Amino acid sequence: MTDRVTLSERAGVRCESACWAGRAVFAKTLVFDDPDTRARFEHEGSVAASVRHPLVVSPLAVARDALLFPLIGGVTLRERLDGGPLGADEATLVAGGVLAAVTALHACGVTHHDLKPENVMLDGGRAAFDAVRVIDFGMSHSVKLPLDIHSGTRMGTPHFMAPEQFLGVRGDPRSDLYSLGVLLFDCLAGEPPFEDAFGWLAGLSDLRAPLPGPEALHGLLTRCLTRDRTQRPASATALYTDLSDARGALGLPALPDLEDWAGECR
Template sequence: MRRGRTPQAGVFAARHLTGPDVKDFTPVNDVSAALTPAALTDRSVLSERSGVRCESACWAGRPVFLKTLVFDDPDTRARFEHEGSVARSVRHPLIVSPVAQSRDTLVFPLVDGVTLRDRLDQAPLAPDEATLVAGGVLAAVAALHAGGVTHHDLKPENVMLDGGRAAFDAVRVIDFGMSHSVHLPLDIHSGTRMGTPHFMAPEQFLGVRGDPRSDLYSVGVLLFDCLAGGPPFEDAFGWLAGLNECRAALPGPEALHGLLGQCLSRERERRPASAPALYADLSSAREALGLSPLPDLSAWTGECP
């Protein structure tokens, strides 16, 4: 098992199913009266963890991914409702948001592809593909941050690649179970050390939540992993706790080393100031490598329903 891998990797994947484009779904932000058990067919359980069952199914003639609450204790319901609220709060082509919901079920479009982790398990990505994928993740992150959301669990397991392509427009960011939103009256994860050790920022390990620069750290680790085939710190807990500074050599071409080093800084103020700023730096680095710049970020803005 590679470093940083989680047992939930791939639950959104549908390798043998041709699913609709995410844009084909009409978002449903209120509880859907039409979303009844009878309306969901061809259900197949993929996993069950922490009181939530994940399934593939068919709804309104379309393949979907379901998250269903199966343990109705107050803490589990609070976490489930928190995830649904955050995931509904931003709409973007590169973000997988719910298309319908009931009290106990969230319905997502089923992405026809694999996780970025699945792809990296085959081999690291070339600089062109790695920077395109990181650029897609950053475009999604910029939209999240503009909507007041910090993801707090960006990693290859939570990035789907539509059609298995390592491309900008194939990126789909998923899983908002650990996210923070400035628009929610209560952050149920406040003060907790939630995250994946190899990809979480040092301040996140100390319980700091809601700082967008934590996501920029995670994007830096993700780009590092794409290029190197593994994250930068072998002893993730030692690094997070400040007990060691041993980091693997920066991978890929030198033109990427500056932004990688900034993203991986322990001090938040030394990281890029924002997702758009890092996006611009990444695009400039691609041009320095003789690659085409990233798409105009203004063409990939999201909306907050």
């Protein structure tokens, strides 16, 4: 690799921008080789490489001590939201793009477990369906791996993790649908729904900010944000349909056909 620029270093992994094989890449390099750090590093690489989809950032190359990803020119969704919330059109397009990616992940047996604006890149900074790029599989669960190194842990970002995830439940796709609901809420309101995230997760508080955006989206948000996962949409595909229907009720064009955005399992 050439033209390496260090962006960050934490938890034994250095992140850099660089040039590799004639293209710009985002490189993760293992710099602290203890067994736990290596296990987490290899886990992320294995899960990220198991799915190919236009809206999922999978590695270009996987080596013993390095993961090379395409460098996305743009901003994170969080950086975009720092400038203010999105309108219903852009918010539902971004959520639709994330859902298309999540549908592909779930079809390959992967639950992301850390969907949040920081883990959604917007190519070119556009708040659009085809600009979405889902990143960071460090907390993900895959049914194809013989060992889940995070089994039983409370891993996740409190404002975006599902209540059952807080209790150590792993690998339930409905946890991602909860996080998608929080992400859509954040897009519309500029902040997540539960100020006291730990109180909500622990069942000590039910205080939620008022539902943002047009009423046509409120039923969908309510179903996603319920503590009872059996009351959430049955699948990412079902939620995608609900979101597309809600756009129709708002006089907006339907989301793209999911069949045109199919992924590949590896």
